[in-house]
Amino acid sequence: MRTTLKPRSATARPSAEDALAIARTIAPSQPPAQVTDIDRPATLNLRFRSSTVAALTARAKERGLTLKQVVSHALADAGVAVAEADMEDRTPRRRGG
Amino acid sequence: MPVLTVASSKGGPGKTTLAQVLLASLAGDLRVLAIDADPTQALARWATKTYEGPPFEALAEPDETKLAHLIAARAEDVDLVVVDTAGFGNRAATVAMTSADVVLVPSLAGEADVTEAEKTVRLVEGLSRAARRDIPARVVLNRVKRTTLAKHAAGEIASAGLQRLSATLSDLVAYGEMTYSGRLPLAGPSVAEIAALLAELRAAGWVPTSSHHHVTA
Numbered sequence: 462m463r464t465t466l467k468p469r470s471a472t473a474r475p476s477a478e479d480a481l482a483i484a485r486t487i488a489p490s491q492p493p494a495q496v497t498d499i500d501r502p503a504t505l506n507l508r509f510r511s512s513t514v515a516a517l518t519a520r521a522k523e524r525g526l527t528l529k530q531v532v533s534h535a536l537a538d539a540g541v542a543v544a545e546a547d548m549e550d551r552t553p554r555r556r557g558g
Numbered sequence: 559m560p561v562l563t564v565a566s567s568k569g570g571p572g573k574t575t576l577a578q579v580l581l582a583s584l585a586g587d588l589r590v591l592a593i594d595a596d597p598t599q600a601l602a603r604w605a606t607k608t609y610e611g612p613p614f615e616a617l618a619e620p621d622e623t624k625l626a627h628l629i630a631a632r633a634e635d636v637d638l639v640v641v642d643t644a645g646f647g648n649r650a651a652t653v654a655m656t657s658a659d660v661v662l663v664p665s666l667a668g669e670a671d672v673t674e675a676e677k678t679v680r681l682v683e684g685l686s687r688a689a690r691r692d693i694p695a696r697v698v699l700n701r702v703k704r705t706t707l708a709k710h711a712a713g714e715i716a717s718a719g720l721q722r723l724s725a726t727l728s729d730l731v732a733y734g735e736m737t738y739s740g741r742l743p744l745a746g747p748s749v750a751e752i753a754a755l756l757a758e759l760r761a762a763g764w765v766p767t768s769s770h771h772h773v774t775a
Contacts, residue, residue, distance in 0.1 A: 474561065474633065474657055475689050477626035483688045484622065484652040488681060494620040494643075494650035495597040 500544055527552060560764055561629060561639040563658035567681075568674035569645030571664040572700035574600045575733050577642040580765075581605070582742045583752055586612040588637035588769045594618040595625055595654050596644040608740035622649035629657045637766045647681075656685045660764040661695040662723075667702070667711035676718050694764075697722035698755075701729040725755040 475483060484491075509517070521531045527550050537543040562580070564573045577592065578601065584590050594602035597620045605616035615636075619625045625641075633639055641658070643651035655661050661682050665675035675697050682695040697720050702708050715722050727733065728751060732743035743749060759765040 472691060474630070474659070475691070477623075477630040477657075479689070480626045480630070480653050480656040481623060483656050483685060484649060487684045487688050488647065488649075488652050491647050491649050491652055493622065494595060494648040 560659040563641040563654040563661045565643045567647045582611045585614040590614045590638045591636040592616040593641045595650040601642040610740040622653045626653045637769050664698045664700045667707045699726040702726045725758045
């Protein structure tokens with residue numbers, strides 16, 4: 462049976478996946494050529510009637526969410542592109558509290 | 559078909575100028591594709607808004623994942639792909655070097671340029687080993703003046719064990735004018751320099767001598 466002898470080195474251009482994997486292996490700390498803007502937090506103050514705030518508070522308590530989450534989820538359901546971070550409860554917690 | 563990447567981890571050695579010279583010189587005879595992986599898009603902007611020679615396709619893609627797929631998808635459609643990269647170590651440039659059949663590393667004569675040229679060549683050597691594939695890298699001395707400094711830089715490149723093209727680009731106004739006029743210089747010493755550059759690249763097999771595709775002149 463004839464032995465198949467493989468070439469010492471590949472000559473074909475690596476696939477896209479292989480090129481990416483090689484680049485990441487050889488130079489893992491390199492940054493992307495273009496850095497997308499960081500999605501920084503910004504403040505939006507809204508004034509509601511007391512009854513609306515009470516209704517929002519009741520809904521938040523009922524669902525175990527923050528007021529901001531209730532609003533964010535409703536906006537997302539309405540098709541607004543709400544950032545993932547705004548959908549989470551990120552209230553600072555006291556240690557051991 | 560060959561993929562020729564122009565790269566250097568230093569800004570300002572003439573990567574885009576070299577890419578412009580190659581594309582404008584070859585577009586009449588070959589089907590060439592320019593890929594601008596530099597977020598500044600200087601090459602793509604020049605190709606679409608300023609360039610006046612035989613047509614070639616120019617695309618801009620600084621995202622390394624999309625760039626890797628773009629090179630893989632288009633390399634067989636054309637006679638030559640020329641990829642211009644950003645002047646700092648970045649993922650898109652590394653992917654473009656990994657996918658290349660030759661990497662040209664322009665360098666000025668200054669110490670920082672030669673040092674960064676060496677870093678770029680060493681990176682290509684590492685990528686070549688990892689890919690188990692020969693990826694030649696050649697330094698191209700740019701904005702050369704007939705000075706002791708230029709000779710010293712050539713000596714430093716040689717003593718670092720870096721290979722460089724015999725062809726060089728001099729410090730000529732014609733190359734700067736090309737970036738505004740969109741036209742290759744038709745007279746003067748730059749004509750002979752560009753011819754020597756192309757001849758060397760063709761002799762090495764990094765630039766095809768004839769087209770395998772229909773070229774729209």
